[in-house]
Amino acid sequence: MIINNKIILIFFFLITQSVLAQTDWVRWEKSSASYQIKDDYENRSYDLSIESISDILVKPVINAYWFFISDVDGANCPFHPSCSTFLVQSVKETNIFQGTLMFFDRFTRDTNVFGRLSHYPRYGKNHFYDPINLYTLSSDRIKIIPVNTFVNDEN
């Protein structure tokens, strides 16, 4: 039987096509896009356990705010940690009086919308990094991070 050269050529072409075919299907699968801004909700501690006197005052208020307002409203605070988390952390680190002062000072910074980009390091794409260790009045704890440095790229 005489085999035509064209048939051999087509045969080899088809074989190579199937041998070198794309097997990495995962890359082309349908993906479910999420346009929700990620936030650190999962890091929030919603517990109401009382460990100090300040917890009696702060925890119910903050939990109520998170549950009824913040979680519903979304991640709108431009800072990381958010203002409410800042209050919880600062009260935990210092005391109810100093923590409250730190919170009012943070809220002033939050209200000021001018010059943020040239003032704070960045946390992810959407937040400015403003940790509590800068404001505890303990100069040893102050660590300067240059402006526009990306502290975390996860968001």
Add this chain to the structure above:
Amino acid sequence: MMKIKIFVLSVLLTFPIVPQEIDFNLPHNIKLFADFLFCEKDYLRAIVEYKKYLNTTENDTVQFKIALAYSKMNEFNLAFANLEKIKRASIFYQDGISEKLKLLFIQNNDSAFYQFAKNVVSSDIKYQKLYLCYGLLNKIKYGDKNKFLAAFDNEEKISVEKFYEQKLNPNYKSEVLAGILSAIIPGSGKIYTEEYGDGITSFLLTGLFSYLAYTNFDHKHYTRAWIFTALGAGFYAGNVYGSVASAQIFNAKVNFEFENGLKLYLEEKNYFIPEYEFCK
């Protein structure tokens, strides 16, 4: 058909006729290749080749280059260990001391730096420059400026003098004054610490809540009046506190910029070590 055969034959024949004649495993060639890799900044592979070369021949230049390569890769301990292998009789002995001083400077290990420096600084004035700069970074103040600057060249003096002045008279802001200013006029403490936006915002927020509290008391809406009073007082006290914190942050930034500036300058000057002519 004949032409094709001749062509194939000539191609095949060229391979055995023109074979590779260079022996890459000769020490001289290993060193040449390693030098090439070193100058291409492929330090890891350069070290491998240099070590291969040292197995056959003793060479202090190669030993020094291995140390430099480790140093460039930020493998400071390995670099130091290789510098230790350079003998006193070698022409690289002095450079080795400069490199060791540089490594200890970068590692910022106070005790190790001073222990090493006290033995070498008196032996040659060139080591003094880095020693003095280390002092600038580590909270040591020098009384006599001229004595301090004497170790530096004229060109270096201009820059080093600036750092010296910054260290002696840092542009700090007083935390107490910032607090007092904000207590007198809300926000002024923040403006003093060059946080202009926050200062103005603070003034507006305190002013707004104070006004709301005043008018509500005036109209006998006591519940609202007390709420606004609490908020106004909170913003006022928070602003005084924030001004003190802001002055602290300002001072920390001054220190940060000073240290960064000096480190960048020293990096630019290669820690006062002249450039080696290995890759020229």
